Amino acid sequence: MKYANYNKKRCEAQPGLHGICPExxxxxxxxxxxxNIWHWAHVSGEDCDSWSEGETEWHRDWxxxxxxxxxxxxxxxxxxxxxxxxxxxxxxxDVYFKNTVIEFQNSPIDSDTIKKRExxxxxxxxxxxxxxxxxxxxxxxxxxxxxxxxxxxxxxxLSAKKPIIMDFGxxxxxxxxxxxxxxxxxxxxxxxxxxxxxxxxxxxxxNEQ
Numbered sequence: 057m058k059y060a061n062y063n064k065k066r067c068e069a070q071p072g073l074h075g076i077c078p079e080x081x082x083x084x085x086x087x088x089x090x091x092n093i094w095h096w097a098h099v100s101g102e103d104c105d106s107w108s109e110g111e112t113e114w115h116r117d118w119x120x121x122x123x124x125x126x127x128x129x130x131x132x133x134x135x136x137x138x139x140x141x142x143x144x145x146x147x148x149x150d151v152y153f154k155n156t157v158i159e160f161q162n163s164p165i166d167s168d169t170i171k172k173r174e175x176x177x178x179x180x181x182x183x184x185x186x187x188x189x190x191x192x193x194x195x196x197x198x199x200x201x202x203x204x205x206x207x208x209x210x211x212x213x214l215s216a217k218k219p220i221i222m223d224f225g226x227x228x229x230x231x232x233x234x235x236x237x238x239x240x241x242x243x244x245x246x247x248x249x250x251x252x253x254x255x256x257x258x259x260x261x262x263n264e265q
Contacts, residue, residue, distance in 0.1 A: 057103070057148070058111070058119065059128050060084045060096040066124065069094045079130050079148055080104035105148045107173065109163060114185050118160050118223075119151060121253050126153045133176060147176060153253070156180060167215035174218050183230070183249070184213075186222040193222070195231070201245050202231070209240040221249060 059066050060075030067075060069086035075096055077084050082104060084096040093111055098104065119127045129152035136142035151158040157180035159173065174180060186193065192207040213220060213236065220233040230249040236242040 057084065057096040057108070057128065058116070059124070060086075069096050077104060078128075079146055105146070107147050107169075112162055114162055114223075115150070115160050118183065118250075121250055122151050122153055123257065126151050131157065131177060145176070147173075149177065149180075154256070158183060161185065164210065165212060167212040170212060170215050174216065181219040181221060182216060183221045183223055186231075187225045189222065190224045190228075193224075193231075198243075201234070201243055203241070203243045204231075204233075206236070206240040206242070211238075214238060221247070223249075 057077070058068060059078065060069070061067070061078050062073055062075040066078070067073070069088055071086060071088040073086040075084045075086070076082070077096070077098060083099040085099055086094070087097045088094045093113060093116060095111060127150070129149050130146050131149050131152065133145050134142050135145060149157040150160045157177040159177075159180060160183050162185040189206070189208075189210075194205045194207070196203045216236075220236070222231040222233065224231065229246040231244055232247050232249075233242055233244045235244070
């Protein structure tokens with residue numbers, strides 16, 4: 057977790073700090089070692105968000121493209137009825153930008169989890185760390201789009217209904233999958249996603265000045 061509440065302000069982890077989780081209100085400690093990325097950890101030893109995963113520099117590099125208020129936004133959904141009562145479920149989205157959740161996925165994920173997150177978040181996109189996939193992802197240029205063959209397909213992604221964007225590393229543009237078939241074939245387009253998001257935010261700032 058990148059942010060916690062400290063002295064009633066949203067704050068990144070710094071050595072020696074104790075904070076409050078903005079999602080559950082539990083106590084968190086700043087973990088600022090030399091190996092893992094600096095983060096906040098629950099004193100209880102378990103993150104209150106069951107969807108939380110350990111973050112890497114890859115996650116942080118993507119998150120840092122966005123303004124702080126767009127990062128780690130708590131999304132709430134209310135379930136139930138007047139007779140049985142209501143239950144509030146919360147999850148911490150990696151980024152919430154222009155009414156869209158952006159989930160940065162580094163580790164493997166199963167189809168059931170993909171379906172649950174898409175149902176909960178609604179309008180969203182996936183960005184996958186695909187550096188280890190690049191050698192098994194064969195792209196061929198057509199007129200105004202690209203076909204591909206994803207060998208060793210991670211079949212869980214066949215269940216995804218929301219846009220999937222592959223990040224092959226800093227030396228490449230990102231690749232948005234428009235259609236993915238069960239045999240690993242499909243088609244899509246290249247996109248400079250980082251530049252796209254940065255331009256939107258720059259334009260917003262210029263309009264506000």
